Amino acid sequence: MTIRVALVDDQALFRAGIAMVVGSQDDLEVVGEAGDGADALALVERSQPDVVLMDVRMPTVDGVAATRQLVTELGDRAPRVLVLTTFDLDELVADAIEAGASGFVLKESRPELLLAAIRAVADGTQVVAAGATQAVFERFRRRLGSTPGDDYERLTPREREILLQAARGLSNAEIAAAEFLSEATVKTHVSRILTKLALRDRVQLVVYAYEHGLL
Numbered sequence: 218m219t220i221r222v223a224l225v226d227d228q229a230l231f232r233a234g235i236a237m238v239v240g241s242q243d244d245l246e247v248v249g250e251a252g253d254g255a256d257a258l259a260l261v262e263r264s265q266p267d268v269v270l271m272d273v274r275m276p277t278v279d280g281v282a283a284t285r286q287l288v289t290e291l292g293d294r295a296p297r298v299l300v301l302t303t304f305d306l307d308e309l310v311a312d313a314i315e316a317g318a319s320g321f322v323l324k325e326s327r328p329e330l331l332l333a334a335i336r337a338v339a340d341g342t343q344v345v346a347a348g349a350t351q352a353v354f355e356r357f358r359r360r361l362g363s364t365p366g367d368d369y370e371r372l373t374p375r376e377r378e379i380l381l382q383a384a385r386g387l388s389n390a391e392i393a394a395a396e397f398l399s400e401a402t403v404k405t406h407v408s409r410i411l412t413k414l415a416l417r418d419r420v421q422l423v424v425y426a427y428e429h430g431l432l
Contacts, residue, residue, distance in 0.1 A: 254283030
């Protein structure tokens with residue numbers, strides 16, 4: 218299956234370079250581009266991408282506002298958003314992830330890392346830059362979390378433990394080894410946790426854990 222990718226970045230030359238890298242892959246296709254977050258919604262509705270590569274800093278409407286609009290307006294139909302940033306500890310990245318982005322990569326990343334991140338986000342089962350995501354939240358979200366509500370209470374003890382391990386950035390394989398479970402069982406547990414907590418993906422587990430004082 219071909220992964221449809223849209224680019225939203227205010228630098229035309231950068232977009233051209235990314236389009237060349239993405240377009241070189243048999244399983245990836247660039248289906249549209251925009252030069253500002255203000256055009257992101259129209260771009261998505263027109264081109265129906267699976268993943269949007271979204272610059273976090275743009276002059277008119279930044280990637281945070283654009284991501285929030287996509288998630289709010291499109292709900293379950295919203296594509297995955299992979300945020301692009303020029304430096305790793307960017308407070309706007311934390312805001313974008315809270316708004317619904319599925320992860321982030323540095324603009325200076327090697328092409329193979331960017332391509333792997335696009336595939337991971339499209340797959341929806343992996344955390345992109347989990348350790349970096351944690352660092353962002355530890356740096357910019359040091360605050361008392363709200364108490365988990367009834368949704369958390371509906372989790373089983375096993376699900377709560379897996380939630381914490383996933384939020385710490387452990388992969389399915391690592392969780393399986395720690396809990397003496399199969400990877401398939403871990404994947405099922407993570408899927409159930411996401412459903413019970415109404416979360417979009419594993420990156421949102423990191424957000425949930427920090428915002429509710431679980432980490």
